[in-house]
Amino acid sequence: MKPPPFEYCRPDSIDEALEALADASEDARVLAGGQSLVPLLNVRQVRPARLVDINALVAERYLTYTDDALAIGCLARHVDFEDNPEINARLPILGEAVKELASPAVRNRGTFCGSLCHNDPAAEWPLMAVLLDARLHVQSASGVRQETAGGWLADRHSPAVAPRELLRRVEIGVPPPGAGWSFTEFNRRPGDVAIVSAAALLTIEGGRVASARLALGGVDRSARRLHQVERLLEGETPSEALWSAAAGEVPALLEPPTDLQATAGFRRHLAAQLTRRVFAEAEARATRKGT
Amino acid sequence: MGITQGMGARVQRVEDERYLTGRTHFIDAMALPRMLTVAFVRGGEAHARLLGIGVQTAAACPGVSHVMTGEEANALCQPIRADRTRLGRTHYAPTDYPVMASGVIRHVGEIVAAVVADDRYLAEDAAEQVRVDVEPLPPVLSVDQALAPDAPLVHGTLGDNRHYHGRLENGEVDAAFESAHRVVRTQLRSNRHCASPMETRAVLAHLDADGRLVVYTSSQMPHMVRTKLADLLGLPERNIRVVAPDVGGGFGLKCHVFPEELILAALALKLERPVKWIEDRRENYMAGFHAKEECIEFALALGEDGTIEAIDAAFHADGGAYTSFPFTPSSEPSMAAATCTGPYRVRNLRTEAIAAYTNKSTLSVCRGVGLPIVNYALEHSIDRAAAELGLDPAEMRRRNLLRSEDFPYGTPNFTLYDSGSPLESLEQALELMDYENLRKEQAAALAEGRHLGIGIASMIETTTYGQDVLAPFGKSDNVALHESAALRVAPDGGITLSVGTHSHGQGHATTFAQLVAGVLGCDVGDIRFVQGDTDTTPYGSGTWGSRSAVAGGGAVLKAARQVRDKAMQVAAHLLQIPVAEVEITNDGRFARKGGEGPSLERGEVARAALYETNLPLGLDAGLEATASVSPRSPYTTATHIAFVQVDPATGKVDVLRYGVSEDCGPMINPTVVEGQIAGGVVQGIGSALLEHHIYDDQGQLATASMMDYRLPTAPLVPRIEMAHLETPSPHSEDGLKGMGEGGAVGPMGAVPNAVSDALKPLIGWQPISELPITPERVHDLLRRHGWRG
Numbered sequence A: 001m002k003p004p005p006f007e008y009c010r011p012d013s014i015d016e017a018l019e020a021l022a023d024a025s026e027d028a029r030v031l032a033g034g035q036s037l038v039p040l041l042n043v044r045q046v047r048p049a050r051l052v053d054i055n056a057l058v059a060e061r062y063l064t065y066t067d068d069a070l071a072i073g074c075l076a077r078h079v080d081f082e083d084n085p086e087i088n089a090r091l092p093i094l095g096e097a098v099k100e101l102a103s104p105a106v107r108n109r110g111t112f113c114g115s116l117c118h119n120d121p122a123a124e125w126p127l128m129a130v131l132l133d134a135r136l137h138v139q140s141a142s143g144v145r146q147e148t149a150g151g152w153l154a155d156r157h158s159p160a161v162a163p164r165e166l167l168r169r170v171e172i173g174v175p176p177p178g179a180g181w182s183f184t185e186f187n188r189r190p191g192d193v194a195i196v197s198a199a200a201l202l203t204i205e206g207g208r209v210a211s212a213r214l215a216l217g218g219v220d221r222s223a224r225r226l227h228q229v230e231r232l233l234e235g236e237t238p239s240e241a242l243w244s245a246a247a248g249e250v251p252a253l254l255e256p257p258t259d260l261q262a263t264a265g266f267r268r269h270l271a272a273q274l275t276r277r278v279f280a281e282a283e284a285r286a287t288r289k290g291t
Numbered sequence B: 001m002g003i004t005q006g007m008g009a010r011v012q013r014v015e016d017e018r019y020l021t022g023r024t025h026f027i028d029a030m031a032l033p034r035m036l037t038v039a040f041v042r043g044g045e046a047h048a049r050l051l052g053i054g055v056q057t058a059a060a061c062p063g064v065s066h067v068m069t070g071e072e073a074n075a076l077c078q079p080i081r082a083d084r085t086r087l088g089r090t091h092y093a094p095t096d097y098p099v100m101a102s103g104v105i106r107h108v109g110e111i112v113a114a115v116v117a118d119d120r121y122l123a124e125d126a127a128e129q130v131r132v133d134v135e136p137l138p139p140v141l142s143v144d145q146a147l148a149p150d151a152p153l154v155h156g157t158l159g160d161n162r163h164y165h166g167r168l169e170n171g172e173v174d175a176a177f178e179s180a181h182r183v184v185r186t187q188l189r190s191n192r193h194c195a196s197p198m199e200t201r202a203v204l205a206h207l208d209a210d211g212r213l214v215v216y217t218s219s220q221m222p223h224m225v226r227t228k229l230a231d232l233l234g235l236p237e238r239n240i241r242v243v244a245p246d247v248g249g250g251f252g253l254k255c256h257v258f259p260e261e262l263i264l265a266a267l268a269l270k271l272e273r274p275v276k277w278i279e280d281r282r283e284n285y286m287a288g289f290h291a292k293e294e295c296i297e298f299a300l301a302l303g304e305d306g307t308i309e310a311i312d313a314a315f316h317a318d319g320g321a322y323t324s325f326p327f328t329p330s331s332e333p334s335m336a337a338a339t340c341t342g343p344y345r346v347r348n349l350r351t352e353a354i355a356a357y358t359n360k361s362t363l364s365v366c367r368g369v370g371l372p373i374v375n376y377a378l379e380h381s382i383d384r385a386a387a388e389l390g391l392d393p394a395e396m397r398r399r400n401l402l403r404s405e406d407f408p409y410g411t412p413n414f415t416l417y418d419s420g421s422p423l424e425s426l427e428q429a430l431e432l433m434d435y436e437n438l439r440k441e442q443a444a445a446l447a448e449g450r451h452l453g454i455g456i457a458s459m460i461e462t463t464t465y466g467q468d469v470l471a472p473f474g475k476s477d478n479v480a481l482h483e484s485a486a487l488r489v490a491p492d493g494g495i496t497l498s499v500g501t502h503s504h505g506q507g508h509a510t511t512f513a514q515l516v517a518g519v520l521g522c523d524v525g526d527i528r529f530v531q532g533d534t535d536t537t538p539y540g541s542g543t544w545g546s547r548s549a550v551a552g553g554g555a556v557l558k559a560a561r562q563v564r565d566k567a568m569q570v571a572a573h574l575l576q577i578p579v580a581e582v583e584i585t586n587d588g589r590f591a592r593k594g595g596e597g598p599s600l601e602r603g604e605v606a607r608a609a610l611y612e613t614n615l616p617l618g619l620d621a622g623l624e625a626t627a628s629v630s631p632r633s634p635y636t637t638a639t640h641i642a643f644v645q646v647d648p649a650t651g652k653v654d655v656l657r658y659g660v661s662e663d664c665g666p667m668i669n670p671t672v673v674e675g676q677i678a679g680g681v682v683q684g685i686g687s688a689l690l691e692h693h694i695y696d697d698q699g700q701l702a703t704a705s706m707m708d709y710r711l712p713t714a715p716l717v718p719r720i721e722m723a724h725l726e727t728p729s730p731h732s733e734d735g736l737k738g739m740g741e742g743g744a745v746g747p748m749g750a751v752p753n754a755v756s757d758a759l760k761p762l763i764g765w766q767p768i769s770e771l772p773i774t775p776e777r778v779h780d781l782l783r784r785h786g787w788r789g
Helices: A015-022 A037-043 A084-091 A092-099 A104-109 A112-118 A124-131 A149-153 A227-233 A240-249 A264-285 B016-021 B070-076 B118-129 B145-146 B171-179 B221-231 B259-271 B279-285 B332-337 B372-390 B393-398 B422-432 B435-447 B467-473 B507-518 B549-577 B604-610 B671-688 B749-764 B777-783
Strands: A007-009 A028-031 A050-053 A063-066 A071-072 A137-141 A143-148 A165-173 A180-186 A195-206 A208-217 B036-043 B048-054 B064-069 B111-117 B131-136 B160-170 B182-189 B204-207 B214-215 B241-243 B274-276 B292-301 B308-318 B348-356 B450-460 B483-489 B495-499 B527-530 B582-584 B590-592 B625-629 B635-647 B653-664 B719-725
Touching: A007 B507, A015 A028, A015 A050, A015 A137, A028 A037, A028 B241, A028 B292, A063 A084, A063 B749, A071 A112, A084 A092, A092 A124, A092 A180, A092 A195, A112 A124, A112 A165, A124 A149, A124 A165, A124 A195, A124 A208, A124 A240, A124 B036, A124 B214, A137 A149, A137 B435, A143 A149, A165 B145, A180 B279, A208 A227, A227 A240, A240 A264, B036 B259, B036 B279, B064 B070, B064 B118, B064 B259, B070 B111, B070 B259, B111 B118, B111 B259, B145 B308, B160 B332, B171 B308, B171 B348, B182 B372, B182 B625, B204 B259, B214 B221, B214 B259, B214 B653, B221 B241, B221 B259, B259 B274, B279 B507, B292 B332, B292 B372, B308 B332, B308 B372, B332 B348, B332 B372, B372 B393, B372 B749, B393 B422, B393 B450, B422 B450, B422 B635, B422 B719, B435 B450, B435 B635, B450 B749, B483 B549, B483 B604, B495 B507, B495 B549, B507 B527, B507 B549, B549 B582, B549 B590, B549 B604, B549 B625, B582 B749, B635 B749, B653 B671, B653 B749, B653 B777, B671 B719, B671 B749, B749 B777
Parallel strands: A007 A050, A028 A050, B036 B274, B214 B241, B308 B348, B495 B527, B653 B719
Antiparallel strands: A063 A071, A071 A165, A137 A143, A137 A165, A180 A195, A195 A208, B036 B111, B048 B131, B064 B111, B160 B348, B182 B292, B204 B214, B204 B274, B292 B308, B450 B635, B483 B495, B483 B625, B582 B590, B635 B653
């Protein structure tokens, strides 16, 4: 399990990194935490001609807050979200999700942006990105463009980042104060990639659902929102029965894979179970306004 | 300290420091001048005719010294073979196991070529360039398929796919089933395991200054490896040295002689340069042997009061591609059949054991061998019987378990259980877990909608595997059953102990030293422990089958006592008192009984013996002894109790608490015993809930990494509570028994029993008919029985 030959460079600036990506003879890849890429290299499933190691770009390791948003630099590592009081105050769902993310060793190295680029359909960060409508800043030698998380992640095998681009920064809107949230995932061992994961955001006004978001992982080629279910809930009175009804809608909307972990049918079942649970928990966390 | 570090003391393990500080000698860390690295090219087909291998491009790759194909390897090295005699009417059809595929590839991962290069990167680059031309053949991918009348043959020269087929009938089985109050007949499937040692296999071979072949290998049995290298490579055994240095776990995988060891030796001889191979995890899962996959039919004939009147059991193992050595695919089902009455009083028995060739990695032994499958089948059947008879599972066992006064007990499989305390262990385990309160807790949780389950599994563990157990299977042809120890006292009184067993986590450097300390009244720290090197240790077949304490430890005790007896004679002479008057004091001095008068340090006695300064007439110089033990098999008994929670909405099973009462005879070091139990229980929980190698319908291994072959991880481990009984064996030195495997046995019964118990309020008692117990299987079981939540 050793990688095939590749060129390796470790630039000292973003410009050098983008140049190294641009002038690679063939396929180039960004090496950040390496927690997914290096195993894939070792089993020779990916064969980039060049690896551009961005670990020297220490200024890119940041979590900063601008207006109502959190900005995540391309070297921010999973561990930076862990036990982070600011995260727990503004985006506690990220603090909750990171606890389920692999193991401490992986969290120490792996990066948020790297996880979005790898885009495992059941990984925590892509799920959070679609739930929270993350904005992605993709940079290359020829400029910067913006993507939405939903568009970016839609296809696992052809992520919107091209081989010569760098996912430089991701911005996540902080939900309004009082929004209820919940994240849960189902797996066989703590730290495993989820079989199915679910996350919800809920605002309640005047005793009714003002807005609802539902994201599911492990049920499609990438993490996805379930807008149909969200729309169904808006204006309704929160109750166990409502969440069960929402959950009941979920299976028919999914085209989950069958693999070693679970059949498509069981994934549908789990998706419904987790949907009910995340809405119930989000409701319990939501601050009721105008009642 | 002296005697305080002897038998029974909780001495801290002396080997922990080297492991915990990383000052170890694993093969991967070894390097020799001019050393080359090997990468194997492994077949990608489950079953295929090998038409040709093109190595020209690979041989021309940068840094490549040589590419060896099957044609060359199989000319240099004879195939591995495990023949047997004294088989009676048992069908046994071994294969030649060529070190590289010869004409036919029989499983994914079989070696077709070896690329030797300056480093592993270059070797893998070149290995990709080896062209393997094959013509696919229909694969055989399950034991059912293998035994079907029109099955393709895995080995064309054999008449059918059976590797082993044994039958036994004793008593009035048909009559017992006909007159039974109730018959409980269950079909079960166990999962395909692999040992997953933290250190994979590894070999480093070179020629020493005298041209002798030296092979470092991550093995549980260095002497057996040397014997087989000599045999198959045609070398005098004295011209081979095999060293098993620090070994990072074995669990039965590494008690075989492997093609890779032979190929590396052949390469070192040919190239006259050191060659090294470190197995990666993917290779380990594809080509390291598998274990424990069986289809089981298990029937109990029951009396009205729950008495087990008869057992009728069939074990069909999915044996994989080849006959391994010295243990073969027959071990799993034959040991299951041989132990399938467990710790119960059963008179009438019929068994059938089959191991069939399939196009999968060879199935051989792994921790427990047969016993975990018996525990699953027998204990699950007993719980099912209890449910059908309306008996508490504990009461059902009380009515059938052997009691300590029933021993020695001859089973209908013609096995003699020497000693044990099954019923007493059950009662101790129930007390340990506070069974009555546990049932109350379960009822209270149910009222709140939480589903808790209690699973009991009683067991008896065959240990040591002496002639009495193995002779009926003819295995003694292939593997030495004795074990030896050599003990030397230096002029300063320090002791060197060398043994043929191999500790790779078991703690022998501590426990064997404790045995010596108990005899010679010294500290564990006075003893230098040597193992793993055929040049410096006496012959033995190594560490497997929970034999080291009884066979190896027994030899240590014998050697220590011989040294003590001689030292007493020398001391008596020096002290000018009769030998009968000499004793070793608590601080290790030789003195007159009662402590009167002068006394001698061990070093003074040793110097007298070694320098012949003042030896009694007729006594040879020196203070050392080599002793061996040819053991019979002592039996260890235990009861395990699992307490689980099942979430019916998702099918998830969490083990909340786990209790073990075990009787492994006198414990050399209770801390080491408890470590073995705990490690085994964790492994067993993994067996019940997680581990399974899956092949797809083309025979490709779908679980070739640790992401997909799931091992238990720390957060899944519950609190494990333990209690001990100590019934000595009448067969062994100091009553010692083995206990290295039992921890991994009980969970195979206890966990499924607990899950069925937890689901009982929802769907009645239903068997868990397949392992591992995945959430989806629990979900399907609930659905199948009409529970919709």
